[in-house]
Amino acid sequence: MIETLNQLLDTAKNNQRITVAVAGGDDEAALGAIVDAGKMGIANGLLFGDSSTMEKRLQELNVVDTSYIKIKHESDLNTAIKRAVESVRLGNAQILLKGKVKTSQLLRGVLDAEFGLRTGHLLSDVFLFEYPARASGNKLVMITDGGVTLCPDLNQKLDIIQNAVQVAHALGNDLPKVALLSAVETVVPNLPSTHDAAIITKMNERGQIKGCVIDGPLALDNAVSPEAARIKGIDSEVAGQAEILVCPTIEAANMLAKGTTYFANLRLCHVIMGAAAPVLIPSRADTADAKLLSIALGKLIYQKVVV
Amino acid sequence: MIETLNQLLDTAKNNQRITVAVAGGDDEAALGAIVDAGKMGIANGLLFGDSSTMEKRLQELNVVDTSYIKIKHESDLNTAIKRAVESVRLGNAQILLKGKVKTSQLLRGVLDAEFGLRTGHLLSDVFLFEYPARASGNKLVMITDGGVTLCPDLNQKLDIIQNAVQVAHALGNDLPKVALLSAVETVVPNLPSTHDAAIITKMNERGQIKGCVIDGPLALDNAVSPEAARIKGIDSEVAGQAEILVCPTIEAANMLAKGTTYFANLRLCHVIMGAAAPVLIPSRADTADAKLLSIALGKLIYQKVVV
Numbered sequence: 001m002i003e004t005l006n007q008l009l010d011t012a013k014n015n016q017r018i019t020v021a022v023a024g025g026d027d028e029a030a031l032g033a034i035v036d037a038g039k040m041g042i043a044n045g046l047l048f049g050d051s052s053t054m055e056k057r058l059q060e061l062n063v064v065d066t067s068y069i070k071i072k073h074e075s076d077l078n079t080a081i082k083r084a085v086e087s088v089r090l091g092n093a094q095i096l097l098k099g100k101v102k103t104s105q106l107l108r109g110v111l112d113a114e115f116g117l118r119t120g121h122l123l124s125d126v127f128l129f130e131y132p133a134r135a136s137g138n139k140l141v142m143i144t145d146g147g148v149t150l151c152p153d154l155n156q157k158l159d160i161i162q163n164a165v166q167v168a169h170a171l172g173n174d175l176p177k178v179a180l181l182s183a184v185e186t187v188v189p190n191l192p193s194t195h196d197a198a199i200i201t202k203m204n205e206r207g208q209i210k211g212c213v214i215d216g217p218l219a220l221d222n223a224v225s226p227e228a229a230r231i232k233g234i235d236s237e238v239a240g241q242a243e244i245l246v247c248p249t250i251e252a253a254n255m256l257a258k259g260t261t262y263f264a265n266l267r268l269c270h271v272i273m274g275a276a277a278p279v280l281i282p283s284r285a286d287t288a289d290a291k292l293l294s295i296a297l298g299k300l301i302y303q304k305v306v307v
Numbered sequence: 308m309i310e311t312l313n314q315l316l317d318t319a320k321n322n323q324r325i326t327v328a329v330a331g332g333d334d335e336a337a338l339g340a341i342v343d344a345g346k347m348g349i350a351n352g353l354l355f356g357d358s359s360t361m362e363k364r365l366q367e368l369n370v371v372d373t374s375y376i377k378i379k380h381e382s383d384l385n386t387a388i389k390r391a392v393e394s395v396r397l398g399n400a401q402i403l404l405k406g407k408v409k410t411s412q413l414l415r416g417v418l419d420a421e422f423g424l425r426t427g428h429l430l431s432d433v434f435l436f437e438y439p440a441r442a443s444g445n446k447l448v449m450i451t452d453g454g455v456t457l458c459p460d461l462n463q464k465l466d467i468i469q470n471a472v473q474v475a476h477a478l479g480n481d482l483p484k485v486a487l488l489s490a491v492e493t494v495v496p497n498l499p500s501t502h503d504a505a506i507i508t509k510m511n512e513r514g515q516i517k518g519c520v521i522d523g524p525l526a527l528d529n530a531v532s533p534e535a536a537r538i539k540g541i542d543s544e545v546a547g548q549a550e551i552l553v554c555p556t557i558e559a560a561n562m563l564a565k566g567t568t569y570f571a572n573l574r575l576c577h578v579i580m581g582a583a584a585p586v587l588i589p590s591r592a593d594t595a596d597a598k599l600l601s602i603a604l605g606k607l608i609y610q611k612v613v614v
Contacts, residue, residue, distance in 0.1 A: 131570060146490060150498050183453060183561035191457050193558055220565035221592050228569075228592040251500055252559035254490035258527035259563050262535075263438060264571035285528050285535040 001172035002300070004138050005130045005267050005293055008171070012042045012296035015303060017068070019044045019092065020280075020295060023084035023106055024077060024099030026053035028061075029284055033097070033291035035061055038068035043295055045069045046093050048080040049100065077101055081109040085116055088277045095298040097280045107148075110275050117275040122159035123148050125281070126167045127257040127270040128297060131224070141224070142167060142244045143260075146253035147272065147281065154196050157246065158209065161200070163273035164244045165212045167297070170304035178204075179223035179242035180216025181252070185234060187217065193248035212244070213237050220245070220256070269293035271301060278302055308479035309607070311445050312437045312574050312600055315478070319349045319603035322610060324375070326351045326399065327587075327602060330391035330413055331384060331406030333360035335368075336591055340404070340598035342368055345375035350602055352376045353400050355387040356407065384408055388416040392423055395584045402605040404587045414455075417582050424582040429466035430455050432588070433474045434564040434577040435604060438531070448531070449474060449551045450567075453560030454579065454588065461503050464553065465516065468507070470580035471551045472519045474604070477611035485511075486530035486549035487523025488559070492541060494524065500555035519551070520544050527552070527563070576600035578608060585609055 002008050020037065022030050025047030031054070034045035047054055051073035058066060074080035081101055087093045096117070098106050110117050125147030133139045144164045149156050161178060168176035180197035187194045197216030204214035215238035221228035226240030234240075247253035260266045268290050272279040278298035282291045309315050327344065329337050332354030338361070341352035354361055358380035365373060381387035388408055394400045403424070405413050417424050432454025440446045451471045456463050468485060475483035487504035494501045504523030511521035522545035528535035533547030541547075554560035567573045575597050579586040585605035589598045 150490075150495075181558065181562060183457075183557040188457075191557075220562045221569055221590075224569050225592070231592045247562065248558050249556060250490040250498075251488065251555050252562050255488060255527045255554065255559050256562045256566050259566040260570050262528055262531050263567050263573065266570065283528075285532070285538045 003140060005140070005269070008300065009293060009296050012299045013040055015299065017041060017044055018094040018299050018302060019046050020095050020097050020298075021084040021087045021093035022047045022049075022097045022099045023081045023109070024101035025049040025071065026057055027100035028057060029282060029286070029291060030097055030099040031057050031061060032288055033282065033295060034069065035063055036288060036292045037295045042299060043068075046072065046084075046087055047099070048072045048074050048084040048087075050075055078105070081106055082112075082115055085109045085112070089115060089117055094302045095278045095280060095295070097295070098282065103281050106279075106281070107272075110279055117277055117279075119274065119276050121162070121274040122156050123272050123274040123279070124160045124163045125270055126164045126273050127253070127268060128167065129257070129260045129266045129268040131260070131266060133224075140171065140243070143253055143257040144244065144246055146247070146250060146257045147270075148250070150250050154199060157196060157200060159274060161209065161212070161214070161244070161246055164246070166273060166305050167271065167301060168244060169211065170301045173243065174211070176212050176243045177238040177241050178212045178214040178244040178246060179218045179238050180214065180246050181220060181223060182217040182248060183219060185218050185222050185232060193217065196248070215239060216246075218242070267293065269297045271297050273301070310447060312447070312576070315607065316600060316603050319606050320347050322606070324348060324351055325401040325606050325609060326353050327402050327404050327605075328391040328394045328400035329354045329356075329404045329406045330388045330416070331408035332356040332378065333364055334407035335364060336589060336593070336598060337404055337406040338364050338368060339595055340589065340602060341376065342370055343595060343599045344602045349606060350375075353379065353391075353394055354406070355379045355381050355391040355394075356384075357382055385412070388413055389419075389422055392416045392419070396422060396424055401609045402585045402587060402602070404602070405589065410588050413586075413588070414579075417586055424584055424586075426581065426583050428469070428581040429463050430579050430581040430586070431467045431470045432577055433471045433580050434560070434575060435474065436564070436567045436573045436575040438567070438573060440531075447478065447550070450560055450564040451551065451553055453554070453557060453564045454577075455557070457557045461506060464503060464507060466581060468516065468519070468521070468551070468553055471553070473580060473612050474578065474608060475551060476518065477608045480550065481518070483519050483550045484545040484548050485519045485521040485551040485553060486525045486545050487521065487553050488527060488530060489524040489555060490526060492525050492529050492539060500524065503555070522546060523553075525549070574600065576604045578604050580608070
């Protein structure tokens with residue numbers, strides 16, 4: 001089982017290279033990540049976009065060895081997206097990386113019925129960070145969904161959970177502990193997020209959701225802190241030990257995830273799950289480390305889940 | 308201007324003692340905070356509840372000098388709440404602290420038309436933490452409302468902002484920077500939190516909300532990180548510099564606030580604003596430090612805002 005982000009990176013380095021298709025390759029951040037992954041033997045890049053701009057950017061990055069990069073010229077952005085997505089669908093690349101295109105455009109391409117990577121499942125962002133849990137050493141914890149669905153309903157939450165559980169399985173965690181977060185750990189009649197949490201917990205108990213242990217509603221403190229869970233007297237396999245934090249809204253997930261970066265300086269990576277292949281949507285403000293780790297995570301998911 | 312939590316504590320120590328009324332005084336956590344505040348010369352305690360249990364607990368805490376504690380025997384919990392609230396209303400105490408009573412019961416007492424501390428404004432929780440901003444030293448930042456209103460509407464958000472701005476003013480920050488948080492920094496047609504943010508920003512521009520500078524929607528990264536704001540090209544007085552983070556739902560605020568504690572180990576305190584006096588609702592999982600700082604914050608607010 002992979003328990004730290006360094007282990008994730010080492011695993012990615014030690015396995016055979018995969019190919020990352022980049023939609024809109026003339027993007028400094030995406031190219032930087034491809035160059036890093038290429039140098040480390042993690043991945044090759046297959047770049048779709050304006051070839052002269054891409055070549056210029058590679059020169060600016062002082063890339064000498066370009067043996068791990070293939071450039072496919074596409075002057076039109078929508079065609080670049082289409083061809084990048086298609087290259088993954090046809091197996092010429094294994095994961096898709098957003099370059100200089102809008103996230104909404106890229107996801108439309110991913111969901112295209114003709115050339116896309118649709119599976120019928122909801123797409124969702126899985127944010128993975130390394131949290132120095134006080135008692136038990138570092139621990140990988142996920143937050144979802146801070147990137148795709150604004151206010152998921154019950155059915156959408158089931159897909160969001162399934163997507164994160166797949167990431168946990170790829171990391172070798174066969175029975176991840178899933179906390180359905182709210183502001184409180186009790187069911188409150190006029191707080192809908194606590195109702196969904198109770199319902200989904202029951203579905204897990206009845207065997208309707210497999211491959212994980214679920215409990216909720218939980219507040220963040222009693223989800224991740226064994227002491228807070230003990231003080232509140234919550235008797236649960238998940239409380240204090242949660243590995244997947246499912247938030248009720250995109251705002252809550254997005255803020256909680258960014259809080260681990262901006263207030264706690266924790267390392268992170270993230271991946272969009274639910275398509276036929278991992279999709280990476282790095283933010284411009286993500287560090288180079290986060291982008292490289294995201295490629296490593298996408299590679300692991302491809303090898304463990306998709307194949 | 309008070310810029311760190313240590314300065315807050317020093318200020319509270321150097322000013323004349325106030326009296327804290329405790330509803331349900333036989334609570335270990337509340338008593339511990341009163342004893343700490345008493346020893347440091349910050350406050351006296353006026354405890355309402357079962358006298359024999361309270362005396363026993365004080366013995367357990369090895370309190371020798373009880374000169375700063377007054378006990379008022381009330382065997383009935385609702386009467387204890389009523390009398391504690393009333394003592395603040397009558398000026399015998401200046402702030403109200405929750406002891407061994409339910410938060411909902413206490414707030415019902417605070418809002419009681421006959422003996423309560425109603426002002427006509429919404430009650431809201433203001434969470435204050437100290438954030439080691441990279442460039443400019445430590446900084447006090449607030450998160451609101453993670454404690455009272457489940458999903459505030461536009462009018463309720465105005466009260467929530469006003470309550471937090473009062474705390475900033477008490478700290479000597481005359482023009483706090485307020486960020487209206489969402490998952491993104493753009494107005495998204497089907498994401499209502501971004502609409503409210505745009506509307507409230509305009510109200511501030513037009514002078515309808517005074518005493519602060521407001522901008523939104525902002526995502527957490529571009530609200531608190533100057534670099535993230537720069538990368539996203541957001542030209543705003545608030546972006547990257549926010550001092551008050553207003554969240555769209557109770558879940559988002561609660562998780563973001565608890566994340567600063569459980570993921571970043573940052574010091575904190577919090578206070579319920581909007582009543583005629585500061586109301587303190589410490590969580591059982593709060594540290595002794597957080598409880599003491601909350602009393603110090605309540606004292607400052609009483610002295611700067613209420614008087």
